Amino acid sequence: MKRSTRMVNALAFAAASCFAAFTDTARAQDEKQVGWFFTAEVTGVWTAGNSDSNTLGLAASLRRVWESSEFKFDGGAVRTESGTITRTAVGSVDDFRVEKQTTRKKTAESYYLRGRYDYELSERFFAFAGAHWLRNTFAGIDSRMLFAAGAGNIWADRDRIRFRTDYSFTYTFQEDVVENPFIKTNFPGLRASYSLWWKLSSSTELESTFITDLNLDKTEDVRFDFTNALPIAISDRLALKPSLQLLWRNEPSLAEIDLEDEGGVPTGDTVRVPLEKLDSFFTLALVVKL
DSSP states (O other): OHHHHHHHHHHHHHHHHHHGGGGOGGGGSSOOEEEEEEEEEEEEEEEEESSSSEEEEEEEEEEOOOEEEEEEEEEEEEEEEEEEEEHHHEEOSSSSSEEEEEEEEEEEEEEEEEEEEEEETTTEEEEEEEEEEEEEEGEEOOHHHHHHHHEEEEEEEEESSEEEEEEEEEEEEEEESSSSTTSSSEEEEEEEEEEEEEEEESSEEEEEEEEEEEEEESOOOOEEEEEEEEEEEESSSSEEEEEEEEEEESSSOEOOOOOOTTTTTTEEEEEEEEEHHHHEEEEEEEEOOO
């Protein structure tokens, strides 16, 4: 618990130190853009021939901005299918034909929905509440619903840069693909995060978010979500967006696998083993702004 508290304090201190310079200039000079904002993203990769696979990703974000508050709702999905090609020669050595069979299998799948409402209590302080639903069966999560409420600081909110940090209490309802008897499925928690948007040039932006969650029922259960993106404008409405997301959990979900003896013969039993702690997602999306 002390280690996690130090991590949260360090995050807040680093945020204040790195971006305090931006708050020294007059924020009042920049007029806040209010109204509705919508963006949609599509990502696709298809291969055929000697290999067979396809990946489709969709995401959308809807924002409503008022003078002193903001509501945001977004969601997305990524799904990958791969085909294993098996070739068989039928006939004789001198006279044969090749038969090809493709067996398709889903190899990645992730869905999320989240909503959040922020209300500015002062020029540099706000309160918020939100909810986040996630499904990532390949990471062992059949369903995770998280509710959060807290407050945060506005370090910069101008035409070229926006930076915020926030801190909240959370409560999580989780259903794993394979039950973990050592971790409760419903638990309270603490969360700290930052959100950065920086206009690097007339056509390039930097988007960065970092979220860390602590399970108060089992403090060894810590996870973070670190995402960085670099949207590059093609026109006023279109942009290419490369992004990298890192998802890490110190106590990952479990997988149930078949048990074999030393000779490779199935025993008929299964065992539970932890999955990998880190998942990474790199995408190159086409973004449409409305």
